[in-house]
Amino acid sequence: MPASPANDPSLHSWIDIRPTDDFPIQNLPFGVIDVPDWGPRLAVAIGGYALDLYACAQLGYFDSVAEDVPELGAVLPKVFRRRSLNAFLKLGPAAWRAVRERVSELLRHDNPTLRDNELAMRTCLLRQRDVAMLRPVKPTNVTCFEASRTHALNVAQLLGGANSLGANWHHQPFAYSGRASSIVVSDTDIRRPSGLHVPAGQTEPAFGPTQQLDFELETAFVVGQSTTLGTAVPVAQAESHIFGVLLLNDWRARDLQRWLAQALGSPVDKDFISSVSPWVVTLDALEPFRVTGPAQEPEPLPYLQVSGEQHFDLHLEMLFKPAGSTVAPLVLSHTNTSTNYWSMAQQLTQLTANGTALEAGDLCASGASSGLTSGALGSLAELTQGGTQPLSLPNDLHLSYLRDGDTVILRGYAEKNGLRIGLGEVHGTVLPATT
Amino acid sequence: MPASPANDPSLHSWIDIRPTDDFPIQNLPFGVIDVPDWGPRLAVAIGGYALDLYACAQLGYFDSVAEDVPELGAVLPKVFRRRSLNAFLKLGPAAWRAVRERVSELLRHDNPTLRDNELAMRTCLLRQRDVAMLRPVKPTNVTCFEASRTHALNVAQLLGGANSLGANWHHQPFAYSGRASSIVVSDTDIRRPSGLHVPAGQTEPAFGPTQQLDFELETAFVVGQSTTLGTAVPVAQAESHIFGVLLLNDWRARDLQRWLAQALGSPVDKDFISSVSPWVVTLDALEPFRVTGPAQEPEPLPYLQVSGEQHFDLHLEMLFKPAGSTVAPLVLSHTNTSTNYWSMAQQLTQLTANGTALEAGDLCASGASSGLTSGALGSLAELTQGGTQPLSLPNDLHLSYLRDGDTVILRGYAEKNGLRIGLGEVHGTVLPATT
Incomplete structure (x- = not known):
């Protein structure tokens, strides 16, 4: 497996992240958040924030990925509005990597897409302390x-x-x-x-x-x-x-x-x-x-x-x-x-x-x-x-x-x-x- | 628990059932059948036949039960169009019993509702050898x-x-x-x-x-x-x-x-x-x-x-x-x-x-x-x-x-x-x- 560009140690985000934080831009782990009034949705952790993947998809931020990975495109944005990662996982490694790499792009210090769109940022980026975390997967076994x-x-x-x-x-x-x-x-x-x-x-x-x-x-x-x-x-x-x-x-x-x-x-x-x-x-x-x-x-x-x-x-x-x-x-x-x-x-x-x-x-x-x-x-x-x-x-x-x-x-x-x-x-x- | 009227040993059905058959009218077990072109649905076994509960519900045969058990009524007929019994089981014992007793009524020798309606009978009653049986439940544990x-x-x-x-x-x-x-x-x-x-x-x-x-x-x-x-x-x-x-x-x-x-x-x-x-x-x-x-x-x-x-x-x-x-x-x-x-x-x-x-x-x-x-x-x-x-x-x-x-x-x-x-x-x- 070639190293993902999202792993590049020189990357840094426009979000301020302490060096001792678990979730720098090179991590980008997946979870499920429950947002008051909005319901459950998939998210990626970045510093003290959760990036709402469903909101990002609704704003078109995954359109390019959807073209490259058609099996993901076919189920966007609703695959991100679930109570578990399971449906997303079923899409396979190409989809997981494409989403993680696109999130990495969006959060990179020199990418203005989200950084300079205050309304979008407020919609997509939630403080982790303001959301409830759900069980990330629903295991069959x-x-x-x-x-x-x-x-x-x-x-x-x-x-x-x-x-x-x-x-x-x-x-x-x-x-x-x-x-x-x-x-x-x-x-x-x-x-x-x-x-x-x-x-x-x-x-x-x-x-x-x-x-x-x-x-x-x-x-x-x-x-x-x-x-x-x-x-x-x-x-x-x-x-x-x-x-x-x-x-x-x-x-x-x-x-x-x-x-x-x-x-x-x-x-x-x-x-x-x-x-x-x-x-x-x-x-x-x-x-x-x-x-x-x-x-x-x-x-x-x-x-x-x-x-x-x-x-x-x-x-x-x-x-x-x-x-x-x-x-x-x-x-x-x-x-x-x-x-x-x-x-x-x-x-x-x-x-x-x-x-x-x-x-x-x-x-x-x-x-x-x-x-x-x-x-x-x-x-x-x-x-x-x-x-x-x-x-x-x-x-x-x-x-x-x-x-x-x-x-x-x-x-x-x-x-x-x-x-x-x-x-x-x-x-x-x-x-x-x-x- | 009082004995169910569906257990009455004197009952017999208008469907011909041998005495050595596993599925007389006093049994009425639940399963999931897969019907070519129609897809999966819940059914009850009677003799060599499967009674399609979804078709019965569509024909209104569970309307009286739906009134008596509102939690069942709220999900009819779609609760019978599933790949497992799970959703039906979640409705609880009152729903299970009401459905079994209504099926018993429909199949009783002196009930003309289905017996004398040839088109309905052909829709609802399938030979077991003509359908595929699916796994009846999707166990979590x-x-x-x-x-x-x-x-x-x-x-x-x-x-x-x-x-x-x-x-x-x-x-x-x-x-x-x-x-x-x-x-x-x-x-x-x-x-x-x-x-x-x-x-x-x-x-x-x-x-x-x-x-x-x-x-x-x-x-x-x-x-x-x-x-x-x-x-x-x-x-x-x-x-x-x-x-x-x-x-x-x-x-x-x-x-x-x-x-x-x-x-x-x-x-x-x-x-x-x-x-x-x-x-x-x-x-x-x-x-x-x-x-x-x-x-x-x-x-x-x-x-x-x-x-x-x-x-x-x-x-x-x-x-x-x-x-x-x-x-x-x-x-x-x-x-x-x-x-x-x-x-x-x-x-x-x-x-x-x-x-x-x-x-x-x-x-x-x-x-x-x-x-x-x-x-x-x-x-x-x-x-x-x-x-x-x-x-x-x-x-x-x-x-x-x-x-x-x-x-x-x-x-x-x-x-x-x-x-x-x-x-x-x-x-x-x-x-x-x-x-």
């Missing part, structure tokens, strides 16, 4: 991978007492299916779930609110191009099916999980809710941040063999704001997606190897991206040794698992040569159980 | 339960060498999430899936087509009324969220499953495809067939306690037609859903206990309904002791797992006092692997 070897080992030790992974772990990316209804956008409150667990000091199970509410620091990739049932995707072509990446907070109930003695595959301890960040950063925008991943030993079988830089150098941060706190959130952990053992391409190929179909808007979560050091772990269970060694925080606070009112914030960004491409944030605050 | 204790024990023994179930099995229905894209309607061919497995006589894994293609004889319930994220459904109200029941063939690749050493939760060995029967039999129609299920010992905790007849006396048959055979299919097994340990109400309550949301059209599969005798097992793995004791069939055929060209047919029906309420059939034929 949700897949939960376990891409991090360190995380897999930690979970095996904490839940099963095992000191090594099964031989099969290194031969294929593990995954299980998730629940589409439970995918919510950032800022959705997290109701504490109930279930069976063995309360501390007891031997028999009881039903009630989880006492070990945890979460996992993850990214997920968004499927763009669908596949046909019964057809596998060769690993060399896997990335052409990926539209972009977002942050995913996979909330977990560790006591419910331990009672099931089933690390994988149980909806009881995890399917109740997962939060995603509102802006999907395109794989195109992440192109400059490719890196190699960990050595894969034993070598994967041919269907999973890839060469070159298949991982992305994405920093991930876990932040925590205790209930009632009014000060800035505390950083609990700092890790990187390039510590994942399996690449996104390998995950996607594994998923389709048995003929499973992908649909536009599907989500594939990485599992917690735990790094090798103690400050790089992707869940509270790992940071606190299963809750036995609470973290000491300011104000005499000891954190093992989440309490009602606690807020978790996940952040992600790539950074190189002064250019920062951010994933934004995903927030969630714990509400007390109802049952 | 698919959940796979393991409701049968016998099946759970058999799988634990075959895959893990265990002779008993974990203590937790009897405390709550186990489940994991499935894949919505992989739900296909009966008669869809089954492409043999590929994956990692250890070939016979070897110790290292290889990638290739499964050599142990199996399936499971299951039913699934269709969610009618949705729930809200964060809200549990009390077990006494669980059935009000269930619209009906269909047959589900959960195709499995046992060697892929064994390699993962993971009985539950892996999409590799099961998420590639599951076939469902095209007609959804309503819970209303099954009301006369309630029975008590197996004793539950230890007693479930209060959130799962129910009294009365929570199971349904549904016979299930597994039939097999070897590749190339032109004779009638062979019956391999005969079991009953009432052997399931957990009731549908308990499954649904367990699923929502942690706040998981249900959506109209969701599917909840039972897992194989294996009975206690050797002729009542719900999968080939169980019938052949993991493939080690092949079944001896006519013409010197020995069956362990499925070969290319083999066809599996699942049937289900309730029968009492001469009345038969059938689920119909679900068929699938194995195609060779492509990879």
Whole structure:
């Protein structure tokens, strides 16, 4: 794939953007905004603003693109007036790239089209704080991978007492299916779930609110191009099916999980809710941040063999704001997606190897991206040794698992040569159980 | 719930229906038909015919119902011109019952409305063999339960060498999430899936087509009324969220499953495809067939306690037609859903206990309904002791797992006092692997 002109590091916009902002002109992630009185529409983030793609299309700003990409032209402007990116994703990579590159042109410092048309600017450019962000995609399928070897080992030790992974772990990316209804956008409150667990000091199970509410620091990739049932995707072509990446907070109930003695595959301890960040950063925008991943030993079988830089150098941060706190959130952990053992391409190929179909808007979560050091772990269970060694925080606070009112914030960004491409944030605050 | 007048065993239709037919006037299951030139529409099965609900609505046959149930009236006739039952299900139980009871009236032997109007009859009543059946629902979520204790024990023994179930099995229905894209309607061919497995006589894994293609004889319930994220459904109200029941063939690749050493939760060995029967039999129609299920010992905790007849006396048959055979299919097994340990109400309550949301059209599969005798097992793995004791069939055929060209047919029906309420059939034929 040739680099997109929208990635040019020398570009700058007529919109004022701080160097630490997640959304410079080289990023241009896609999301869905809900504007009071106007309803939902697709948008691109630029600095602190959202560019309303539907309004832009109505003003004719995509007419040239519509000519070049007829499948997009046929559905403009209404494809931008939807509650999810799905219909736009179905148009395919040519449409995604053409729109991103046209947006880049419109926002370039020397382009007067929008810059010097105050009425149009006021129509198309909305402050992010004035709009509500909706869930960016409506997934048909949700897949939960376990891409991090360190995380897999930690979970095996904490839940099963095992000191090594099964031989099969290194031969294929593990995954299980998730629940589409439970995918919510950032800022959705997290109701504490109930279930069976063995309360501390007891031997028999009881039903009630989880006492070990945890979460996992993850990214997920968004499927763009669908596949046909019964057809596998060769690993060399896997990335052409990926539209972009977002942050995913996979909330977990560790006591419910331990009672099931089933690390994988149980909806009881995890399917109740997962939060995603509102802006999907395109794989195109992440192109400059490719890196190699960990050595894969034993070598994967041919269907999973890839060469070159298949991982992305994405920093991930876990932040925590205790209930009632009014000060800035505390950083609990700092890790990187390039510590994942399996690449996104390998995950996607594994998923389709048995003929499973992908649909536009599907989500594939990485599992917690735990790094090798103690400050790089992707869940509270790992940071606190299963809750036995609470973290000491300011104000005499000891954190093992989440309490009602606690807020978790996940952040992600790539950074190189002064250019920062951010994933934004995903927030969630714990509400007390109802049952 | 008072018995519906549509269940009256003395009713008979002006359409000629054999006593062994699955679809007498007391059944009236819902499905989606695709009519050449007309497109998809909702229908009700009666004998060998499909009653086109959209055509009936256009002819005014639901006008009286529309007055009684305004939420239905507001969306008639277009709610019947859809590719799935979902929009109709969202209208709720009052609408489902009103439509079924009105259809019952129209088809009653002494009602001349349709019977004596030849043009209307030809418009509304189509031979099932002249229409294509579509997948009846578009599930947002698919959940796979393991409701049968016998099946759970058999799988634990075959895959893990265990002779008993974990203590937790009897405390709550186990489940994991499935894949919505992989739900296909009966008669869809089954492409043999590929994956990692250890070939016979070897110790290292290889990638290739499964050599142990199996399936499971299951039913699934269709969610009618949705729930809200964060809200549990009390077990006494669980059935009000269930619209009906269909047959589900959960195709499995046992060697892929064994390699993962993971009985539950892996999409590799099961998420590639599951076939469902095209007609959804309503819970209303099954009301006369309630029975008590197996004793539950230890007693479930209060959130799962129910009294009365929570199971349904549904016979299930597994039939097999070897590749190339032109004779009638062979019956391999005969079991009953009432052997399931957990009731549908308990499954649904367990699923929502942690706040998981249900959506109209969701599917909840039972897992194989294996009975206690050797002729009542719900999968080939169980019938052949993991493939080690092949079944001896006519013409010197020995069956362990499925070969290319083999066809599996699942049937289900309730029968009492001469009345038969059938689920119909679900068929699938194995195609060779492509990879």
